[in-house]
Amino acid sequence: MNSRTIVKTALASTLAAVAAFSLGGGAEAHAGLPVVNVPNANPKFGIQGTVLTPSATETSVAWGNLPLTNPDTANGVTHYGYNTLDGAPLTQATNEAHKTEPDKNVYLVLGGKHYLYQGHELGPRGYVTRVNLDETDPRRHVTLISDIDTAGNAYPTIDGITWDPFTQQLLLTAESSSPKGGVFAVGLDANGDPVDGGKATRLGALGSGGYEGIQNDADGNVWIVEDIGGAGAGGGKVPNSFVYRFVPTDKSDLTKGGSLQALQIEREDGSPATTAQLQSNPSDPFIGRLHSYGTSFATRWVTIHTGAGSSFDATAAAKAASATPLKRPENGVFRPGAGFKEFYFTETGDTTAMSTLPGAYGGVFRISQASASADTGRIAIAAVGDKEHTGFDNISFATADDLLVVEDAGDGLHTQRNALDSGYVFHLADRAQGEAYAAERGRAPQPVRFLAEGRDASATFDSMSGPSYNDGDNEITGIHVSDGDASVGGLLGAKVPQPTTSPAWRTFWTQQHGDNTTWEISWNGAHQH
Template sequence: MKTITKACTAAVAGTALVGAVLALGSGSATAESSTWVGGDVPAPNARVGVQNNVLAPGLRTTPVAWGALGLTNADTAAGITHYGYDTANGGPLTQDQKEAFKTEPDKNVYLTFAGHHYLYQGHEGGPRGYVTRIDLDQADPAKRVTLMSDSDTSGGTLPTFDGITWNPFTHQLMLTAEAKAPNGGVWALSLDADGNPVTGKAVGLPALGSGGYEGIQNDSAGNVWLVEDIGGASASGGKKPNSFVYRFVPTDKADLTAGGTLQALQVHRRDGSPITASQLAADPSSSDIAALHDPRRSFATKWVDVHSGTAAFDATASAAAADATPFKRPENGVFRPGTGFGEFYFTETGDTSTSSTLPGAYGGVFRISQSSPSADTGRVSIVAVGDKAHSGLDNIAFAGRDDLLVVEDAGDGLHQQRNALDSGYRVDLRRAAEGDKKGARMTRWLAEGRDASALYDATTSPGYNDGDNEITGIHVSDGDPTVGGLLGAKLPHPFDGRWRVFWTQQHGDNVTWEVTGGAERR
């Protein structure tokens, strides 16, 4: 009970945060193009001691769940007992040399079923994975979080999960395990019309391949887009590109177990030749990588077939063999509203080290443009170029047609190198359209802090729990579970009473927050 009190106190303290306003930008902003509230938090938090989260004035946060909350239907035998802790090792919940495993609730999916409002998450850390649901209508925190699944259809344990999305064609949560083959891949959990698990057993989807998948999204045609995050081998001055962007074209969009074709993105030079994995592995300082990170350039793309059928396979190796083009740890992607699923934006984390001298070391935000979601060809360009102060970009969400929210997962090493904790940014895509040669403008709406539990793990942890807090799970949705509610189908209007905004302060106390706007937005 003492730990729960501490977590609640720390979480509530974060609701009285100070900062600078996120301005809407120039007078060209319109209600249709900019729906976020406005300005800039001037600086990130330094990596010193315990720090509060700092948000722009006009923004507030309320904790909806935190790690020490018990599950209403805990699997005690497996140690799946709390929202953010696995107690299989018998350790206390926090700040002890033998503390419990922190399970790190990750990406968020907000859905409304039969008038009830839920937030679903997979868990990235600990000895095994599981899926939880936060009942946003439940006033009693002790009754708020439910275990949805911690085993597969054969009764085996689930891998830890990073990415999650809702597939309205199959009525399933789709979850990604971010690990090299044969351990990574995609699992699905079916829900009924009330948002409850049908069987509570997740099913593996080997037809989608095995790889370090993190980002996962559906398009309006029923295809599944996957973004892979596997760090490449070390090279002189940094890391080699080693991760791909995929599109799975199902045989039956209502039944992904029926198989289909996995494709990977191939990028072409001006002469039409592909930029391949073998070429970039041989020359990680290639001018092609520098060109890809130049916002004045765009490149033709083609989807190349990687594998067809229902059998399991190594997606990463197969994509490389198909001459697809790897990136430097792309992580998550989302479709831009108002484009008919013709624009897909994804983040690239980069090398997360100031010592890297290779091109593209700090990553950025890329855009894939196509005539339709199922088109075989298109173009790719970078719209926001990372630098020392804006790097480790991870989760991504649209808060309006031109308002793209991205958050950092820079890691303890880069935090120390730049003496700065993570931040959340708004990318103004109107600046990209105006041809800003430095990429789209980023303004900080969140300077993440560091809670006492994260400070302890960063300095004293037994080693199996991560250190500094990380921003993850930025999510903007109206909860519509139909095909018409796919992310990218509607123009978001945060804080209007229907559209809601969430993010998770991973590591430490593992608090998931809801962001709310000022009264003028309601």
């Protein structure tokens, strides 16, 4: 069976994009990433085809009903996107199987093979899969890497994932409140296979919270972005999530502990903006100023826990230490070529058009520091969200200046704005021109849509009449640009990506929910794998 048999082309999507472009799209030359704007998001009704910018093409590399080469049948871990423990049909039935929702992607070249790893966000148990991008036989395409912890038990479902080259481990995050959430680690050998039977180790020193985004810097610190919605207020929610940095005692062994820090943002008068203040007054003018383009605020890292061993409630500890809560930050990445001095992260916001609170639509923030391990820095909003561009979730740099940001607005906001999710390119000011230049322009970078996500038949069914345990409208997740370098020199942010000129640089995203298809994008005629 050849690759054409297992790889579904995106020709229909590309043709639809060309048609949309002819009706009013425009070309935007973004440094090394030329993008033709897709003028509109897909409306929320019926089955919709995904529209990809005609300056790119895509092919699917995995989809939900692919069987695992080594299934854990006893626990229903049998397919890429389904748990079959209850023996239910895979899809489009009122008792359909639990969809596991492969989430973030990590691309690695190990042992001469090209692999894509994912954690799975929903279902009865968490697990990690590996897609062999070189394999053309669908029966041998996806492998189970891990679905048990060191005690042989199930561990929580997984949202975030990254490769830690210092420990040679996949770091996985569970987006659940303490004590369930936190960080887990699964070791890989030089061939990309799991060590110790794929048993996941909870890294207690990194705390327990609703963690999602996770990234290493070149000093071996681990940056974690938390996504926990707060109590309802003003039609939205109070800020209730934090950005963390873990400074390890030994960057080659995170079980030895270290210090977990949380980000504190100072007001103009130098006093910290605390949880108590912002939750008692979620309309605090400070929140509005923080979300205003051209402003900048001092930051410092406050230590909330030191040591090793047992897990602890990181969210509560951050609140007690007067760290500054945000409105559901989700994922972050370092700007390429900036020496790990610029960290960009998304803030989802309230995901409702009914919110009257400042910052309701979130945005993309930048933390600037003198070094990755500096104790102080500054924070500024780099891209401002609005009703049509919000629910920002996954994030990845495609060049030094082109930032890919994708939405997870949710079914409710899809209905309110009659628009499904989109993926955008934000062209940032040239890094050499600096933050001051960007602020002087007085106008935030404008989003250029490269992807208008559709809604496949399975997601449409789940949105209208499917079981409550499976999500409805498709979500964009796992946007990831990497050359697969598993060394310290390959950390995301160490190299400037070249996806249009070098076949080593590859781009992936996952159309979560529904059929749970993971796609590879080829930009501007670049070599297609």
